[in-house]
Amino acid sequence: MIIKIVLVSSFCVSLLAALLHVNTETATGSEHNRVNGTVVMGTKGESLPDTITLKLFEIDQTANTITEIESTTPDYLGNFKFRSSLSNLKNYRIVVIGSSYIDYFDLKSENHTSVEIIIYSKTTSLENISVKDYLIMIPSLNAKNRIAGFLSVVEIENSSDRVWIPDITNPSLTGLDLFRFNLPKRYKSLSVESQLPEGNILEIETGFAMTNPIPPGSHSILIGYQAEYKEDNLKFPLRLPFGANEIKILIPKDKGIIKNKYFQQTENVIINQNTFLSFEGSKIEKGTQLDVEFKELPQPNAQENLINLIQSRTYSVILVGFLSTIILIVISYFFWKHLIDTQGQENFTSRQKLLIHQIALLDRNYEMNEIPAEKYHKERTILMEKIVSSDSFE
Incomplete structure (x- = not known):
């Protein structure tokens, strides 16, 4: 009997220990899946603002949604903690x-x-904002429409410990106060992607400006656009208000070249089995304008030129001009013929004019039924014979 009690007691102790172990693991696992951390002020000599709020969001990439789960505020030391447990199978922000x-x-x-x-x-x-690397690539050239497709990758750097943010409330704000890029004239289809926080793109005729905050450190910007060119060249007044430590331009082989004192042609680059000519420059100072000119760009062939002419307004202008000329020639011809005929009538003799007048009277009398048809036809025939037999002109 005593042995049985001991066995039961041992079993209960083991069960209790197992339950405690499970609860400990569950608590530890739950704690591990809760977000905690610290908000740190990265600017020297500055304190954390007391207005900071942290919001936790769940991102569902399948449904393409983002849902707020919880919000919290850090303590005076910047420490924060969210109560919600997270799943390792989901994404959070x-x-x-x-x-x-x-x-x-x-x-x-x-x-x-x-x-x-x-x-x-x-x-x-913007004093501490600079361009580390600037790659300008022309992956496509449409000869028929004379359109060059550009793709640029720019790596910028903020070397300070402050985030650059433009004061868009300032009424005297100008383009010089914004982080900006200039593009070729007649550019279109601009698209800009970046690693920067949210902001706006302000397009102007010569390029665009960004209002995105630029935190300390390095950040990448991807720029895509198209530019029309005339004849076989495209002028790009490439201005670098923030300079460039390294700059490279890639253009498809056998489809053009560039000439510029800031660039030297280097070894060709192969991308996706396509060969590109490579032109590189370095140590470009802030405020420099490079004035890059692309030459020997592809031209449309004869068939494409004809199609372009038909599809353009020029074709309509030429067609209207051609038809107008034809109409003018026809009108001029009939006017000239009428003038000649009129001059010919003025050269009839006095006798012919008298006979013509008699025919006109005879026609009127016949139309008024004043003379019979037989007499009318007989007398008209006699008068016509007299006109023909008389002297034609004086």
């Missing part, structure tokens, strides 16, 4: 509101704890 700009931080599935989010004080000065 923390949005920071209340600092100089709205920023976000994408969580990695393997790291939901000890998240560090760095924020910065703002500046409106």
